[in-house]
Amino acid sequence: MTVLPDNEADLLVQARMKLQQLLGEGWEIVAFAPQQIVAQLSKELSNVRGLGFDEAWMLEPTRARTRPALVLIEAKMAKLSPLMASKLADQLRWAAERLAEPGLIAEGRLLVVAPWISARSREVLEERGIGYLDLTGNVGIKIARPAVVIRTDGARQSPIPEQRSHRGLSGPRAGRFVRELVDFDGPRMAAELVERTGISQGYVSKLLDTLTNEALIKREGRLITEIDWKGLLRSRAASYQLMRSGLHVAAIARRGRPALLGDLASLAEELRARRTDEDPVVVTGSFVTKQVAPLAVGGPLYLYVPPGPHMIDEVAKRLRLLRVDQALNASTSGADVIMLQPPDRTPFLRIQEIDGVPAVGYSQLALDCLSGPGRMPAEGEAVLEWMDSNVEAWRQPSPLS
Incomplete structure (x- = not known):
């Protein structure tokens, strides 16, 4: 049973302990605050406010003469939506670039930790080269030097009870809407989608909010500028069953x-x-x-x-x-x-x-x-592979x- 943390500090401790268990006795994890890691590595970055990460972990092999790996950690106590995962990925990459300028973290890696991370959020992080670890056992970490590759599956559903606030992709209307977005390239407009699908304006508006939150589309004002068609198909398939749809x-x-x-x-x-x-x-x-x-x-x-x-x-x-x-x-x-x-x-x-x-x-x-x-x-x-090519x-x- 997953013991949910009370605060971000507890989350970081529990996440570090889980990674330590996965790595085994041949590894040691040393944690640093952002200020500590920057002060220890360089005097060039005296102002560390807003660097965009909560902690840094040094993964040190204890039985091999191998250079340790520095990992930048972003902790997220609240529900990690795919849209937030995308923003966190950008934030971490920006912090990594700041530290990389003086040559500090050429071997650094980026990791998001949370009580639970949904399959779609994990997919978003992976696409952007960001590792993830949640307390239920969903872990995806890949480091080249020293070699660390961990991939485990945990809970499929959040252990935190929540009230659904967004419309999902189940039902015939959502299926028709997904087909329309996938089969045609962007840009698209909400009013035009209403006309082409015959779905009400209110329903389309709620679906677009859901897809934006799931990082499946990007919008600039009223214009849909980017469509993640592969992610859309996978998300729709997760709430659709061929043998039960009719x-x-x-x-x-x-x-x-x-x-x-x-x-x-x-x-x-x-x-x-x-x-x-x-x-x-x-x-x-x-x-x-x-x-x-x-x-x-x-x-x-x-x-x-x-x-x-x-x-x-x-x-x-x-x-x-x-x-x-x-x-x-x-x-x-x-x-x-x-x-x-x-x-x-x-x-x-x-x-x-x-x-x-x-x-x-x-x-x-x-x-x-x-x-x-x-x-x-x-x-x-x-x-999907053929369609992508x-x-x-x-x-x-x-x-x-």
Whole structure:
């Protein structure tokens, strides 16, 4: 059980003790106040006010003749939001640069400690090269000389009870909003997002506040200037589950997968010929992932069925699928198709085609895989890597450009 500190001094002591336990008997940690470390290392920095760190730790190997590592520590008692983590990272880096000018901390490292640090805040710190340690056991420290690499997982939820003050990224409207931000480059405007998504002004305003606090977007006045699309997809996936986001029904392709794919292509061609605005049946999951990430190993064929009453039955009949009793386990009943019926049209936005077969867009594919069962989350990470290397292949220019 995590014993929460009463003040910043207690936090620093507990954090130092936790790191000492992780390092073991072959290390000693010596703590200095900012004034002490500067006075000991140099007379050039007589004014240490506002240097931007709370303590400095010297990590000294006791069994090896190796130069110790100086680590600058920033302690945070209050909840460390991703936005605050970003600001603390800038603050620590500024302090490090001040001390580096006279050549004092060429081997210095930067570390944020707190009672608890959320997964998103840890991600923000890692992206900026900042280490972290919380009292529940979430630790990420990487020092080259002397070699120190520590990565442990602690509590996923804060041990401090809190009242939610921001709207999260769960629910269909948030999913539609995330797709809009991810699929188009910045800049964006709140009013324009309201018009394009059909979501109310109030809801959009609250979502933008949440995304700003989570350091997923940056704003200058009313203009959204930067969008962390990978962070957005991961954050949305954390509150979204592929198999629970709507109705899902397992089935068997009685004529085999090749014939089923042919039927999907034919059905899409019929809709085009009729010049209808009806959504086609769309494929997601490993079948699409294989186009960009060969590591995908297969599994059921996931099909998005358009919303509407009786659509599951109509699609099953049209594609000659045999529905599996829902009381059975799809993985052991021979089911090779999962029909998904989402609560809205979001999965059908900006679809693509693979050999004539309609497939979800890449942002939807990443979400589905990251939140899917089995090996799908690993496939989702592979999709993100491909998207990061091929942004021009899937992301469209800002509608404002």
